Amino acid sequence: MTVSIIGPTGSGKSWLACALAQQACRRGHSALYLRVPRLAEELRILHGKGGFAAWLANLARTEVLVLDDWALAPLEPASRADLLEVIDDRAGTAARATILTTQLPVEHWHAWLGDPTMADAILDRLLAKEHRLSLRGDSLRRAAGSAQPNDKGGPEQTQ
Numbered sequence: 001m002t003v004s005i006i007g008p009t010g011s012g013k014s015w016l017a018c019a020l021a022q023q024a025c026r027r028g029h030s031a032l033y034l035r036v037p038r039l040a041e042e043l044r045i046l047h048g049k050g051g052f053a054a055w056l057a058n059l060a061r062t063e064v065l066v067l068d069d070w071a072l073a074p075l076e077p078a079s080r081a082d083l084l085e086v087i088d089d090r091a092g093t094a095a096r097a098t099i100l101t102t103q104l105p106v107e108h109w110h111a112w113l114g115d116p117t118m119a120d121a122i123l124d125r126l127l128a129k130e131h132r133l134s135l136r137g138d139s140l141r142r143a144a145g146s147a148q149p150n151d152k153g154g155p156e157q158t159q
Contacts, residue, residue, distance in 0.1 A: 002130040003099045005014065013101035017066045020099055024124025025065040032063035037072055041077035052082075060089035064097045071104040071112040080118050091125035098126070106132070 003020065005013045012086075021031035046052040059065065063084075075083065090096045104112060106127070115121035 001095045002095070002112075002126045004098065004126075004130055004132045005099065005101045005135065006105060006132065007103070007135030008137075008139070009103060010141045011135040011137055012140055013135060014068050016075070016135075017068060017099045017101050018135070019064050021064050024097075026082065029063040030061070031066065031093070032062045033066040033068065035068045036070050039067070040076065040082075043082045047078075056085055056089065056155065058119045059086060060096075063095060065090065066099045066101070068101045070100040071109060072101040072102075075114060077115065080113060080115060080122075084118055084122050087122050091128070100126070 003017075005016055007013050021033060024031050043052065043110060046055050087098070090098050102109075109123060110116070110119045113122055
């Protein structure tokens with residue numbers, strides 16, 4: 001199963017994804033949070049050290065995987081192939097959930113992935129059992145930044 005959380009910057013996508021993962025942990029499930037832009041670099045390092053296969057096997061056992069900032073930056077061909085391996089290991093197993101957070105609407109994911117054949121394979125696995133949440137609104141960071149603590153420790157609105 002895939003949960004796609006789509007919305008503008010600051011709309012609470014990462015917060016919601018982490019809240020879902022935390023709830024899964026409270027119910028005794030394993031969870032892991034990864035940012036997709038950093039994941040590509042980590043995978044290159046694992047390939048170089050020879051630990052990719054063991055890491056991939058461990059990741060396949062993780063019950064809830066949060067992939068934050070999906071489609072934020074372009075993917076290199078090697079990263080695309082690695083991403084297919086990660087997604088393929090999780091696809092079709094009811095006991096594994098993947099949570100994606102992204103600003104990019106789903107209809108643009110194929111173009112982001114680049115290679116049409118790889119994109120078809122990845123998206124077929126991700127979207128087969130997808131639940132989509134669309135968030136709207138202004139950045140919560142800006143709203144939080146407008147509150148100033150008062151001397152009693154509570155928020156105080158500024159004009």
